[in-house]
Amino acid sequence: MRLVQRMIFIFSFFMLNACTEGETTEIFEFILAADLGIEEISLVKEHNDNLRPGRELRVKAMALLKSGESLDISEDVRWFSGNPSVLSVAGEGVFLAWETMSTTEVPFRVEFAGLVVRSEVTVSMAPLKTLEVGFAKKGISGQCEIAPVAFEMSQCTAKKLCVLGEYEGESFLREETSFVDWVTGGDGLVEEGYLINAKVDLSGGDVNEMIRAKLDGISSNLLNVIHVADMEDLEINAPSNKVMMGRELVFQADSISARLQPYIKWRAENFDLGEPEADVSISDGKLRALFEQDFVSDWDAYGVNVTASCSGFSSDAEAVLIESDVDLIKITDESENHDLVIGGDEPVILTVEAKNKTGTILPISSGEITWFVCSLSDPVCALDDKQGDNGPSLSLLASEDEEVRDIRIEAVFHGRKASREDFRFVE
Amino acid sequence: MKQFFLKLRLRFFLWVILTGTFPMKGFALDFFVVLDAIQTDTQIASVDFNPTLSRLGAGLFFLPGVALEAQGGFSSSPDHINSLGVGSELEALEIVSLRFQSPYDVGYSAFIKLGRAQFDLLAYDATKSVSVFQEELSSGYFAVGLQKQVNRWPSLGYALSYEQLYRDEKVKIRGLSFGYSYLF
Numbered sequence: 379m380r381l382v383q384r385m386i387f388i389f390s391f392f393m394l395n396a397c398t399e400g401e402t403t404e405i406f407e408f409i410l411a412a413d414l415g416i417e418e419i420s421l422v423k424e425h426n427d428n429l430r431p432g433r434e435l436r437v438k439a440m441a442l443l444k445s446g447e448s449l450d451i452s453e454d455v456r457w458f459s460g461n462p463s464v465l466s467v468a469g470e471g472v473f474l475a476w477e478t479m480s481t482t483e484v485p486f487r488v489e490f491a492g493l494v495v496r497s498e499v500t501v502s503m504a505p506l507k508t509l510e511v512g513f514a515k516k517g518i519s520g521q522c523e524i525a526p527v528a529f530e531m532s533q534c535t536a537k538k539l540c541v542l543g544e545y546e547g548e549s550f551l552r553e554e555t556s557f558v559d560w561v562t563g564g565d566g567l568v569e570e571g572y573l574i575n576a577k578v579d580l581s582g583g584d585v586n587e588m589i590r591a592k593l594d595g596i597s598s599n600l601l602n603v604i605h606v607a608d609m610e611d612l613e614i615n616a617p618s619n620k621v622m623m624g625r626e627l628v629f630q631a632d633s634i635s636a637r638l639q640p641y642i643k644w645r646a647e648n649f650d651l652g653e654p655e656a657d658v659s660i661s662d663g664k665l666r667a668l669f670e671q672d673f674v675s676d677w678d679a680y681g682v683n684v685t686a687s688c689s690g691f692s693s694d695a696e697a698v699l700i701e702s703d704v705d706l707i708k709i710t711d712e713s714e715n716h717d718l719v720i721g722g723d724e725p726v727i728l729t730v731e732a733k734n735k736t737g738t739i740l741p742i743s744s745g746e747i748t749w750f751v752c753s754l755s756d757p758v759c760a761l762d763d764k765q766g767d768n769g770p771s772l773s774l775l776a777s778e779d780e781e782v783r784d785i786r787i788e789a790v791f792h793g794r795k796a797s798r799e800d801f802r803f804v805e
Numbered sequence: 806m807k808q809f810f811l812k813l814r815l816r817f818f819l820w821v822i823l824t825g826t827f828p829m830k831g832f833a834l835d836f837f838v839v840l841d842a843i844q845t846d847t848q849i850a851s852v853d854f855n856p857t858l859s860r861l862g863a864g865l866f867f868l869p870g871v872a873l874e875a876q877g878g879f880s881s882s883p884d885h886i887n888s889l890g891v892g893s894e895l896e897a898l899e900i901v902s903l904r905f906q907s908p909y910d911v912g913y914s915a916f917i918k919l920g921r922a923q924f925d926l927l928a929y930d931a932t933k934s935v936s937v938f939q940e941e942l943s944s945g946y947f948a949v950g951l952q953k954q955v956n957r958w959p960s961l962g963y964a965l966s967y968e969q970l971y972r973d974e975k976v977k978i979r980g981l982s983f984g985y986s987y988l989f
Contacts, residue, residue, distance in 0.1 A: 398973050400942030402849070405928040406975035408938055410850035412891040492937065 403456070404492065410454065411491035415444035419451070419490060421497045428502040429465075429475040435499055437471045439488050451490065460485035464501050475501045479550075479557040480593060502594075506545045509598040511591045513573075514538040514553050522551055528602035533580050533609035534688035536572040536637045541591055541598065558591040558598075566603065569637075573603065576641030580607035581690030605689070612693035614663075614686045619695075621665055621682075623702040623793025624746070629663040629695060631686050638688065639663075645685045658682050665697060702793040704740060707732040709789050709798045717804045721778040729771045730789045730796065740792075742770040747791050754784035754799055776803040835866045839874070841984015842881065843968065847893050848977040849928070854884040854893035860984070864904060872904040874918065885931040892929035894936075895978070898970075899923045900946055912954045914962075922946035922970045926978075944971040952986065960988045 424436040439455045440448050452471040459465045459473060465484040468474040473486060478501050487496040512524035522540035531537055539560075540553045553571065560568035564587040565578040578585055585605045591598040613633040621627035631642055639662075646660035659666050665684055681698045713726045730747055732740045749772045750759035766772045774787070780803050787798045839862040847854040862876030878898030885892035902920025923943035927936045950966025963985050971978040 398942070398944040398971070400926075400940050400944075402926065402940055402942065402973060402976040405926060405938045405940055406850050408928050409852050409889075409891055409893075412889040413850055413852050 407454070407491035411441075411493075414441065414449065414451075416441045416449075416451075416491070417444055418442050419455070419488065419493055419495045421488065421495055423497065423499065428481070428500045429473075430502060431475050431477045433475050434468060435465075435473045435475070437473065437486075437497070439471065439490070439495070455488040455490040458487050458489065460487070460498075465499065473499065475499075478503050479552070503545060506543060506594045506596045508542075508544045509558075509591060509593055509596045510542045511589070511598045511601050512540055512542070513601075514540040519553065520551065522553070524599065528586075528604050530604050530606050531573070531575050533605070533607055533691055534576050534612070534634055534638060534641075536574045536576075536635060538572050539568065539591075540571075541593075543593070555591070558593045561590050561592060563588040564605075566605070572637060574638065574641065575605045576638045576688050578605045579690040580605055583607050607690065609689075609691045612686055612688060612691055614684070614693050614695050616665075616684075616695065616697065619697050620700045621697050622700050624704075624790070625666070625792060627665045627697055629660075629665060629684055629686065631663070631688070631693075634688065641688060643687045645687075647683045647685075648681070660684060703734045704732045704792045704794040705735045707789070707791055707794045707796040709787060709796045716801045718774065718776040718801065720776045720780050720803050720805055722776060725773040725775045726801070727771055727773055728787065728789075728798075730791055732791050732794070742791060744769050746770070747772075747789050750786075750788040750790075752786050752788075753782045754786050756786065759786060759788045774801070835988055836863070837866075837872070837986050837988045838863045839876065839984060839986045841964070841982045843878070843980040843982035845895060845970065845978055845980035847884075847895070847926075849893065850975065852886065852889065852891075854886070856880060856884045856894045857882045858895055858898055860898065860900075860982070862900070870906050870908070872906065874900075874902050874904045874920075876900040876902075878924075883927070883929060885929065887931060890930065890932045892931040894927045894929065895970075896925040896927060897923075902946055902948070906952070909954055912956070914952045914954075916948075916950055916952060916964075916966075918946070918948040918950075918966075918968075920946045924970065926971075926976070942971055942976075944973075946970060948982075950982075962986050962988070 419439055419441050422438045422440055429435050438450055439452045441451045443449055457467045457470065459467055461482065461484045464476055464478045464482050465486065466474050466476065481500060481502045483498050483500050485496060485498045487494055510524050512522045513529060515521040515523055522542050524542065538553065539555055540551065541555050541558055542551050543549065555571045562568060564585060566587045566589065567574045567577055573589065584607055587603045587605060589601045589603060612631055614629050614631045616627050616629045618627065631639065634642065644660045644663055646658045646665055648658060665682065681696055684695045684697060685692050708731055709728050710731050711726055711728045718726060730742060732742065734740055745768045747768055747770055749765045750763040751765045752759035752763040783803050785801050785803060787801060789796050842857060842859050844855055844857045847856060858878040859881045860876045860878035862874055864872040864874030866872040880894050880896045883892050883894035900920060900922045902918040904916055904918045906916040907914050921943060926940050926942055928938040930937050946969065948966045948968040950964050952962045952964035955961040966982050968980045968982060970980060
């Protein structure tokens with residue numbers, strides 16, 4: 379028994395030395411600052427010159443005390459660099475500069491007792507001697523093709539650029555080129571290191587362009603690029619050639635790389651097969667018919683022409699508008715009182731119920747309903763009368779400055795409209 | 806000389822606890838409760854605060870003279886230093902420890918506690934009475950004390966002990982506690 383007791387005691391003694399957990403730095407600094415009477419802290423840099431890679435910067439953290447004296451608290455504060463890969467903390471008040479591809483202003487700060495004091499230092503790369511640009515070899519990393527002959531770029535394409543440089547005896551090759559400034563002569567665009575010619579209009583034939591890079595005052599060689607008008611087909615397609623009223627039909631240009639999709643210009647026109655004209659919109663390839671189908675008299679005669687163009691070349695596709703799947707639609711509410719007090723804060727919640735031809739209730743997702751509230755004296759609500767955020771329900775309130783009294787509420791879903799005229803705004 | 810007497814006292818307590826007799830009767834599986842208060846010496850950056858806490862604990866002797874004890878404490882008084890405009894407080898104290906206690910001799914018993922303490926340390930801006938920083942700390946815990954039986958009710962006792970709650974490079978927290986215990 380005594381042996382057991384001794385073993386427990388010895389074990390507990392070791393447990394006493396179990397590691398301390400918790401962080402008392404900020405509390406310690408706070409009390410120390412109060413004890414010393416620190417009113418503010420300032421940073422004093424040893425020198426203001428640009429820092430070259432490999433060099434050190436020494437900074438002092440000086441505290442101004444209530445007594446008016448200054449105290450060097452460099453060893454007590456905590457030092458941080460805003461970009462440790464370019465400027466690292468090498469000691470208390472000592473920063474070390476590392477290689478950087480371009481002159482960089484690096485912020486740094488000290489923290490003490492809840493106070494944060496900031497400053498910055500400029501880190502310059504070693505003097506750049508030469509700079510050349512070319513195109514990266516597709517599929518092969520680490521190779522940059524620079525040649526005196528002109529590069530040919532096909533219509534609506536993107537090519538990855540690269541740079542080669544030399545400074546202080548050390549050369550570099552970079553395919554990530556965001557650190558250089560690109561200068562393009564024509565409509566060509568450099569984005570994320572790619573030369574993109576989607577904005578160049580090649581409808582009149584081939585276009586020459588000169589581009590160069592600039593870094594730290596050094597200009598690179600001129601790259602002569604010939605944008606070639608050689609596209610045969612843009613190939614746009616969609617899952618079907620029918621678009622239901624109020625729904626979307628998404629067109630895509632499959633032959634173009636994803637990088638260029640944002641530059642494709644889309645246009646949708648209703649080809650005049652019948653009356654009245656449809657109000658359609660297209661953006662990013664998404665075709666949508668916005669108007670109410672109640673105006674359509676002959677569904678067989680309705681269609682749109684979708685055109686996609688890129689660097690002067692265009693391609694067409696057709697889509698036929700078809701009748702909405704909504705057969706019956708109505709606006710419902712659970713309120714007994716249809717008089718809304720102006721400036722009141724109790725809203726009336728309105729929802730839409732829609733059924734198809736077989737009587738099945740259609741599901742309504744967020745973004746599918748367009749709500750309108752306008753004066754009853756207006757024959758129909760206008761686009762300006764749009765309310766809410768296209769959700770499946772509308773929370774209706776009468777604002778304090780409301781002047782209209784008798785109102786019309788409309789909801790459009792899949793090209794079908796429902797309306798209510800039994801609500802009023804009252805004093 | 807001071808060091809010598811300190812070591813002598815330490816060796817005396819260890820000898821009492823490890824070599825004394827521990828009769829099975831009266832200690833094994835006995836349950837006790839403790840109610841006490843501790844005034845701490847909380848040293849932060851060479852500034853001394855003395856916040857106090859009230860504690861309630863319970864324990865169980867599972868071996869003669871060896872008990873597992875748990876205590877919970879809450880702040881009864883923070884300490885402000887008006888000249889500096891700062892204050893400190895300890896809160897949410899939890900201690901789990903093993904108590905090694907000698908049998909009573911002429912009504913006195915010595916004990917050592919070893920375990921772990923966890924608590925919140927708060928620093929105050931005393932001018933605004935606002936907590937500025939709060940840290941949850943935990944550390945090994947040590948206490949040594951002397952307990953006296955109340956003559957009329959031998960199950961009731963009162964004790965005085967010296968305790969160490971926390972120690973690192975920046976903060977040290979020690980304390981002196983006084984309280985009562987009742988053995989069931």
